[in-house]
Amino acid sequence: MNQLRKQPWFRPAVTCGLLLACLPGRGSTATWSVRAQPARLVNGAPVLFQVKAPAKLESLTGSWLGHQFSFSYNASTRTWFALAGVSLETAPGRYTLELTGARTGTKAPFTFSRQFLVAHASYPKIKVELTVEKKFTEPTPEQLRQIEEGKKIKQDYLNRVTPDRQWAGAFTAPADAPISDVFGSQRIFNGKAQSPHLGLDFRVPAGTPVAAMNSGTVLLARPLYFEGNFVVLDHGQGLLTLYLHLSEFKVKEGDLVKRGDVIGLSGGTGRATGPHLHVAVRWQGVNLDPARLMQLALP
Numbered sequence: 001m002n003q004l005r006k007q008p009w010f011r012p013a014v015t016c017g018l019l020l021a022c023l024p025g026r027g028s029t030a031t032w033s034v035r036a037q038p039a040r041l042v043n044g045a046p047v048l049f050q051v052k053a054p055a056k057l058e059s060l061t062g063s064w065l066g067h068q069f070s071f072s073y074n075a076s077t078r079t080w081f082a083l084a085g086v087s088l089e090t091a092p093g094r095y096t097l098e099l100t101g102a103r104t105g106t107k108a109p110f111t112f113s114r115q116f117l118v119a120h121a122s123y124p125k126i127k128v129e130l131t132v133e134k135k136f137t138e139p140t141p142e143q144l145r146q147i148e149e150g151k152k153i154k155q156d157y158l159n160r161v162t163p164d165r166q167w168a169g170a171f172t173a174p175a176d177a178p179i180s181d182v183f184g185s186q187r188i189f190n191g192k193a194q195s196p197h198l199g200l201d202f203r204v205p206a207g208t209p210v211a212a213m214n215s216g217t218v219l220l221a222r223p224l225y226f227e228g229n230f231v232v233l234d235h236g237q238g239l240l241t242l243y244l245h246l247s248e249f250k251v252k253e254g255d256l257v258k259r260g261d262v263i264g265l266s267g268g269t270g271r272a273t274g275p276h277l278h279v280a281v282r283w284q285g286v287n288l289d290p291a292r293l294m295q296l297a298l299p
């Protein structure tokens, strides 16, 4: 007894903590493991959620920032994965990812939730005075009609969510060229502040081949007022990539493309100050930073 009393008072607690941490396997089979890539989430960024469930699931869905989405299963790593995103407008704070799994032979919901911290990303405020033709800042009635038509087409197509995933592996650059404007920067046209730059610009001369950033289906390949010759690829599960100001189309709507396939040639059609390639990424109607998407190591 005397021996025991001489033990430091904190000893049992420390031993207990170590035991819990060291028990092999017990925690990993009984609990969910949910990871985000990148680990630090910011507004405007895509995120890869990877989930290991404590039971065999038939399907897994997620709810995040008001969006519902489904996960794919990687049998070799026994991991469920899905791409999602955080809108540019999302305020810093803690947000919950709710997971719902379906198990064979049971209708009971199998759920788990985890909070993620979203930090504030600082995007450049480049106050560059750009001169754009008057038809883009003070359009005529006929031009207004074309603008309205373009708006309707974009509303119809750019918020689509097709259930099957077509993307696989990393998203790659559509051109091997320097970046001339990043996502999120603030631009000014004819002295008037515009909404933030919602894409990534590549400095390419007209006629440069533009490659598909991943596999998908051509959702749009048509001229629009602001976008010029415009190609949109649907990679499935609500993920789209957009290619603007092309001089020429190399695909048509409905075509299947693989990563690296040439979808068009660069140009300066639509609202552009000169030839360049503007690419954009949308997830369920949310604009995401293409540069950050390309940095993700994807399954």
Ligand SMILES: [Zn+2]
Binding pocket: 181, 197, 199, 200, 201, 277, 278, 279
């Ligand atoms: Zn741009």
